[in-house]
Amino acid sequence: MLELLTEFDAGLLSDAQTAELEQLLIDNPDLRKSYLRRIAARTQLVMIARRRAQQVDQLPEEACPLPPADNVWPVAYWIAAIAASLLIAATLGSVFWYSEQLPPDDSQLAATTPAAALVTNLADNWWGAAEMRADLGQPLQAGESLWLESGLVELTLASGAVITMDGACLLQIADDNSIVLSHGTVHALVPPKARGFAVKTEQVEIVDLGTRFTVSVDQQQAVEVHVHEGSVELRRNGPLQETPLVDQVEAGASVLFDPETCDVAPLEQFRPFQKISPPDGKHIAYTTRVGTRGNQAYAGKVGHDFLVHETIEVTRLGVFDSNSDGLHGLLYCEIWQRDDRGTPLDTRSDFGVAMAARIPFTPVDPGELIESNRFKSLEAPLTLPPGSYTIVAFGFSEADPMGNDRDQVGVQRNRKTRDDANGAISFVGTSRYGDSTEGPHAFPGKVDKYWADRYSAGTFEYRLLEPFADQDEPR
DSSP states (O other): OHHHHHHHHTTOOOHHHHHHHHHHHHHOHHHHHHHHHHHHHHHHHHHHHHHHHHHSOOOOGGGOSSOOGGGHHHHHHHHHHHHHHHHHHHHHHTOOOOGGGSOOOHHHHHSOOOOSEEEEEEEEEEESOGGGOOOTTOEEOTTOEEEEEEEEEEEEETTSOEEEEEEEEEEEEEETTEEEEEEEEEEEEOOGGGTTOEEEOSSEEEEESSOEEEEEEOTTOOEEEEEEESEEEEEESGGGTTSBSSSOEETTOEEEEOTTTOOEEEOSOOOOOOOOOOOOSEEESEEEOTTOOOOBOOOSEEEEEEEESSOEEEEEEEEEOGGGSOOOSOEEEEEEEEEOTTOTTOOTTOEEEEEEEEEEEOSSSOOEEETTEEEEEEEEEEEEOSEEEEEEEEOOOSSSOBEEGGGTSSGGGTTEEEOOTTTTEEEEEEEEEESOOSSTTOOOOEEOSSOTTOEESEEEEEEEOOOOOOTTSOO
């Protein structure tokens, strides 16, 4: 069965193998359930690949995270053919499979039911697709799927269980006390009130008995379980669900479930527990993902407008490094104070009052690379009180192109993030540009369209200032 599914995923099934797989699925309800769970996530990815093929110009192969559309159709054809047989079998046999595997429809999402989970923390995360992502603080309903390419994402279920996705990872929220893990690694911290929390995989479930544990699923559906505190129980899916595969796996132990033999064996290697560390207090306003390729050789100034609501201290300025492979010429980054003419949310008539800081970036002294940006420290931190400001960069060329989202640098905006430090600053306007680069009035005055962070060009690192203590308070 596993060999057939592997061939199926690769789109290499022969007619005879297709007939064999079809018969196996019709005859065996447990295999049918595993198969349907497998294609639920895959179908979503196929749909995303097709939409991207229609919406986005051809990108270099290394920049495209999904297979080309040409490889999708054969697999989709066999999905449809086999699924048709399964529909007949399910109808005749009255066989039902986990409802949590199905994507939620609009009526389900509109129902007035409490969220099954909440996104409670993020760290250096990049999502695989706009359709399978979530923002900090976003509630998640049962049936929603998340595809994390890299980084860490913390989810808190309604039961109180805390899950950390450790990219790359694909999972689905099953209900308020369980998840379905298709691929990747999750770390679970389960309080007593959430006892019974379960991680469901294609063939087994890992059930919490009051613990802290890690589960990892590979492409072949082999399952690693590492118990850090307490104990867990491994159970088979289907009719044998209540029968444990092994006695309890205790703290300090690791086991491996083999999907070919259904055996459970001890593991020598112990995977450490991972959680998101407390922040160091520093934030990067605009980030473009590492390896992103620039697409515009514009030497003039480009800028992004932002508002400061709580006093911040800017520690470093940064410029975009196309391909993250080093600079080839001279680039500049500046911060300007901006006159918003009394309309902070309407930036069309704004103008620059004064340049507050400028840093050059050279091939010899490019600064520290973080994702696709090079950062250099200011001689002294720059304090920005509440007001209107613009981050500006210029000097880009054929050798050092900037990014312009008009031409899909941030494909579906998935290659860019912004950090507002929980509302300390906000990003406004639709970005700006200007040809003049020298002189006291060389502020980019032309307003562009669509996004507050349209360009991959300039950015900055900042932190919140601690409030001054009240001098009248007794010491």
